[in-house]
Amino acid sequence: MKSMKQTTRNDYARRIARVTEAIFRDPARARSLEDWAALANFSPFHFHRIYRAMQGESLADTIRRARLTLAARALAMSARSVTDIALEAGYENAQSFARAFRGFVAVSPTQFRATHRAAADFTLPSPVVVTRKDAAMNVEIVELAPIRAHLLEHKGPVASIPETWAGLWRWHMQAGLAGRALYPIGVCYGDPEEDCGFRYCAGLAFPDGVAASGEVTIADIVGGRYASYRHVGPYSGIGAAFQKLYGEWLPTSGHEPDDRPALEIYRNTPYDAPPEGLITDLLIPVK
DNA sequence: TAGCATTAAATCAGCCAGCG
DNA sequence: CGCTGGCTGATTTAATGCTA
Numbered sequence A: 001m002k003s004m005k006q007t008t009r010n011d012y013a014r015r016i017a018r019v020t021e022a023i024f025r026d027p028a029r030a031r032s033l034e035d036w037a038a039l040a041n042f043s044p045f046h047f048h049r050i051y052r053a054m055q056g057e058s059l060a061d062t063i064r065r066a067r068l069t070l071a072a073r074a075l076a077m078s079a080r081s082v083t084d085i086a087l088e089a090g091y092e093n094a095q096s097f098a099r100a101f102r103g104f105v106a107v108s109p110t111q112f113r114a115t116h117r118a119a120a121d122f123t124l125p126s127p128v129v130v131t132r133k134d135a136a137m138n139v140e141i142v143e144l145a146p147i148r149a150h151l152l153e154h155k156g157p158v159a160s161i162p163e164t165w166a167g168l169w170r171w172h173m174q175a176g177l178a179g180r181a182l183y184p185i186g187v188c189y190g191d192p193e194e195d196c197g198f199r200y201c202a203g204l205a206f207p208d209g210v211a212a213s214g215e216v217t218i219a220d221i222v223g224g225r226y227a228s229y230r231h232v233g234p235y236s237g238i239g240a241a242f243q244k245l246y247g248e249w250l251p252t253s254g255h256e257p258d259d260r261p262a263l264e265i266y267r268n269t270p271y272d273a274p275p276e277g278l279i280t281d282l283l284i285p286v287k
Numbered sequence B: 001t002a003g004c005a006t007t008a009a010a011t012c013a014g015c016c017a018g019c020g
Numbered sequence C: 001c002g003c004t005g006g007c008t009g010a011t012t013t014a015a016t017g018c019t020a
Helices: A006-025 A033-039 A044-055 A059-077 A082-088 A094-105 A109-118 A158-174 A235-253
Strands: A128-131 A139-144 A147-153 A183-189 A199-205 A217-221 A224-232 A262-266 A279-285
Touching (some): A006 A044, A059 A082, A059 A094, A059 A109, A082 A094, A082 A109, A094 A109, A147 A158, A183 A217, A199 A217, A224 A235
Antiparallel strands (some): A128 A139, A147 A199, A183 A199, A224 A279, A262 A279
């Protein structure tokens, strides 16, 4: 996959994107591997390998993620029964659904619903706007107060970052924090374009101190001056947005980059918004 | 790409809690 | 006590992944 020609890669990416779009448009719809392969113009045999290589997860993983994301949203935002939501999400019964759901977010559907209903009482202090939005790229300069957060360092390829998040959510639940308000923040050290030197931590900010345990640590995210850009859309577009910020905006902005980590502040989550409605503030440190 | 191994999902049986 | 909804463990079945 690494040595693949760029044109081939683009072509493959387009074909695979047709499949993932169809999955997220209607996650509950059952289709055979042959159908999905046909949609991407691959033989079934090659399809799952190409899919996995391009997406970093199997077709089944994507379908499960789409279905459970849909279900999680329904749990958080409606009062319908777990069984109804399970059936609507494409599961044949509530049992299978409960099992898959627990595997996804580490808590049962009803616990999840209780947590997300209860978690509306805490908001981070908003960054103070120093300069208005840039005409070209909607970037504003903000002053951010320090944030104390629980961090879990991501290890492995960028594509598996969702697993680290799942690990941090699991820790959050296991630490008995279900029902407590929280605020997810991604912390990026170094340059994502370089394999070495780039580190990513999944973080959760809490209203008050809670002891860390296991691989989860407590850290103070340094405050100060940041250039803030609001990214709206699926998380897959964040890399390109950062690239644009560093590559296009920063050099012409007159600002100098600082060596504090860049931040991703998630203003909503896949549990309460569809992929195209995900709001993420991207903050790059400036002097 | 066949054939085997592994993994995930479905199914079934049964438990528990809440309620009339 | 029976009914209902929700959850789980064990087992079966199907899909997926790996290897040659």
